Amino acid sequence: MTHELIAITMFGTMLVMLLTGQRVFAAIGFVAAGTALLLYGQGAIEMPFNAAFKLFNWFPLLTLPLFVFMGYMLSESGIADDLYKMFHVWFGNIKGGLAIGTIGLMVVISAMNGLSVAGMAIGASIALPEMLRRGYDKVMITGVIQAGSSLGILVPPSVVLVLYGMIARQPVGQLWLAGAVPGLMMATLFIVYIAVRCRLQPHLGPTLSREELDVPFAEKLRLLSAGIIPFLIFFCMTGLFVMGITSLVESSAVGATGALLAAFVRRRLTFAVIHQTVKKTLGISCMFLWIILAALAFGAVFDGIGAVRAIESLFITRWELTPWQVLLMMQLSYIFMGMFLDDTAMLVIVAPLYVPLVIALGFDPIWYGVLYTITCQIAYMTPPFGYNLFLMRAMAPKEVSLADIYRSIVPFVLVMTFGLILVMAFPQLALWLPGLVYGR
Amino acid sequence: MPKAIVTYVRSVDYVSEKFGLLAMYLIFMMIGVLLLNTVTRNILNIPLHWCIEMAQFTLAAYYTIGGAHSLQLGDHVRMDLIYDRLSEIGKARMDVATSAFLIFYLCTLLFGSISSMNYAIETNQRNFSMWNPSMIPIKVIMVFGIALMLAQALSTLFKDIAKARGEAIQ
Numbered sequence: 234m235t236h237e238l239i240a241i242t243m244f245g246t247m248l249v250m251l252l253t254g255q256r257v258f259a260a261i262g263f264v265a266a267g268t269a270l271l272l273y274g275q276g277a278i279e280m281p282f283n284a285a286f287k288l289f290n291w292f293p294l295l296t297l298p299l300f301v302f303m304g305y306m307l308s309e310s311g312i313a314d315d316l317y318k319m320f321h322v323w324f325g326n327i328k329g330g331l332a333i334g335t336i337g338l339m340v341v342i343s344a345m346n347g348l349s350v351a352g353m354a355i356g357a358s359i360a361l362p363e364m365l366r367r368g369y370d371k372v373m374i375t376g377v378i379q380a381g382s383s384l385g386i387l388v389p390p391s392v393v394l395v396l397y398g399m400i401a402r403q404p405v406g407q408l409w410l411a412g413a414v415p416g417l418m419m420a421t422l423f424i425v426y427i428a429v430r431c432r433l434q435p436h437l438g439p440t441l442s443r444e445e446l447d448v449p450f451a452e453k454l455r456l457l458s459a460g461i462i463p464f465l466i467f468f469c470m471t472g473l474f475v476m477g478i479t480s481l482v483e484s485s486a487v488g489a490t491g492a493l494l495a496a497f498v499r500r501r502l503t504f505a506v507i508h509q510t511v512k513k514t515l516g517i518s519c520m521f522l523w524i525i526l527a528a529l530a531f532g533a534v535f536d537g538i539g540a541v542r543a544i545e546s547l548f549i550t551r552w553e554l555t556p557w558q559v560l561l562m563m564q565l566s567y568i569f570m571g572m573f574l575d576d577t578a579m580l581v582i583v584a585p586l587y588v589p590l591v592i593a594l595g596f597d598p599i600w601y602g603v604l605y606t607i608t609c610q611i612a613y614m615t616p617p618f619g620y621n622l623f624l625m626r627a628m629a630p631k632e633v634s635l636a637d638i639y640r641s642i643v644p645f646v647l648v649m650t651f652g653l654i655l656v657m658a659f660p661q662l663a664l665w666l667p668g669l670v671y672g673r
Numbered sequence: 674m675p676k677a678i679v680t681y682v683r684s685v686d687y688v689s690e691k692f693g694l695l696a697m698y699l700i701f702m703m704i705g706v707l708l709l710n711t712v713t714r715n716i717l718n719i720p721l722h723w724c725i726e727m728a729q730f731t732l733a734a735y736y737t738i739g740g741a742h743s744l745q746l747g748d749h750v751r752m753d754l755i756y757d758r759l760s761e762i763g764k765a766r767m768d769v770a771t772s773a774f775l776i777f778y779l780c781t782l783l784f785g786s787i788s789s790m791n792y793a794i795e796t797n798q799r800n801f802s803m804w805n806p807s808m809i810p811i812k813v814i815m816v817f818g819i820a821l822m823l824a825q826a827l828s829t830l831f832k833d834i835a836k837a838r839g840e841a842i843q
Binding site for chain 1: 693696697698700701703704707708710711714715725728729732733735736737739740742743744746748749750751752753754755756757759764767768770771772774775777778781782784785786788789815819
């Protein structure tokens with residue numbers, strides 16, 4: 234068998250195995266272990282386990298469980314309740330204002346946490362029931378929460394960019410800053426979409442009743458103080474890291490402690506809350522880490538058969554693509570594979586194949602990290618395989634059906650694709666801020 | 674189901690749950706060690722070079738020992754395009770059919786980890802760093818965690834077989 238054929242067989246087997254509904258990590262790990270044994274014989278028995286030591290050396294991954302913990306802790310701490318009330322009062326008199334406020338809430342949550350889990354948990358437990366009660370269109374708000382929470386991986390801090398930074402060997406500080414402007418731009422695009430849509434179809438997002446809006450101005454100002462704790466957490470975590478005071482893993486520990494303190498100050502820190510939080514954290518973190526473990530073994534086998542060069546020769550020598558065509562092919566293949574393959578596994582398996590090519594073609598790896606992350610955001614939301622879809626299904630109230638969830642993402646995926654094109658066309662959107670801060 | 678299997682399932686489930694509980698709280702150890710590092714390095718100006726490594730070891734213990742419990746809780750994602758349309762019994766049957774993949778992968782991991790542990794014991798392997806800790810303890814912990822995960826996978830398989838036959842073990 235030629236190496237290309239082995240690579241294709243491996244991928245094909247994995248996709249078929251994933252279709253059977255076996256746990257993702259088991260499907261990937263089986264193909265990796267099986268191929269290693271077939272190709273290299275008994276000597277390869279340690280190969281799958283050695284991935285654990287690669288993972289061990291990727292110590293920035295320590296941020297993953299800490300961010301998961303922090304996300305759940307923040308949603309339990311009740312600071313999101315105040316924030317929601319603030320956005321509610323300030324935006325309530327606009328058509329679709331609560332949905333716009335929810336995007337604002339999601340931006341604040343995203344600035345405190347690097348995953349979409351926190352935003353989903355808060356969105357589904359606080360924003361969704363409130364908006365449903367006020368007659369908002371369920372399809373629209375389901376989309377709002379999924380799209381809004383996906384900002385968690387683009388707005389700094391971001392776990393996806395940490396993982397990308399390890400694979401591409403790029404500084405995480407610059408990657409995080411590069412995600413800031415595109416993240417805010419994406420949030421703005423969402424808001425514009427909601428505002429226009431609700432202006433055209435006011436029944437989708439009715440304004441609040443007059444009694445509810447009749448809040449004295451002093452009270453309105455007081456509600457702004459809900460932003461203080463999130464700002465402090467953002468400053469202690471991302472701020473101190475970007476200034477070079479704390480290291481990456483240290484900053485995630487600071488963030489986790491910040492969330493604990495926030496819960497303590499608000500008297501929500503009971504034993505039951507702590508126990509539920511650590512339990513959910515273990516589940517989600519183990520899911521991610523076992524997938525990464527299996528995907529690293531898969532990647533090692535892939536690397537061993539020279540898949541990087543195979544793709545390079547396919548794209549450049551055989552198809553004679555220009556650099557931009559190669560880039561476009563990569564993004565399209567990500568979206569295509571993202572339908573079948575788990576998004577974390579995709580990053581671990583596919584990014585090592587593409588990143589060297591991106592650099593060889595003369596593109597900026599920091600900018601590409603942002604493109605990659607936006608593609609990931611889209612993949613998180615597109616069926617059949619997307620974390621946000623899974624989470625939404627698990628958390629959504631009864632009146633939101635599976636069909637509603639699937640339908641809800643369509644306009645937002647289009648908006649995100651538009652955002653992706655903007656960042657592709659204007660790399661400065663991503664590169665301006667890191668250039669300003671680090672003087673690149 | 675034979676009594677021996679029922680006993681096996683119950684005892685493995687019990688052990689996984691207890692060790693899962695232990696693993697869950699390791700998160701505080703990671704936070705604590707890293708926070709200690711933050712304080713000593715930035716405020717007291719005494720760099721402790723063992724902190725990050727300790728946190729790395731804790732992370733390895735966290736997901737290997739916690740793995741069995743997360744399997745038990747059903748927290749591992751599946752691609753459910755087809756799977757989700759099956760009935761409960763259909764899902765159990767599918768899991769029985771594909772469990773060989775899971776078990777094969779866990780077996781290679783276990784063999785690999787034991788061979789790696791033996792190497793560490795024979796050569797008294799130490800991590801190449803300033804702290805220079807012995808690699809034996811973490812490898813023993815990982816072997817244990819993976820073995821527990823395998824035991825739990827078998828327990829889950831027995832439960833799925835029972836479910837596929839319309840019975841239940843509990």
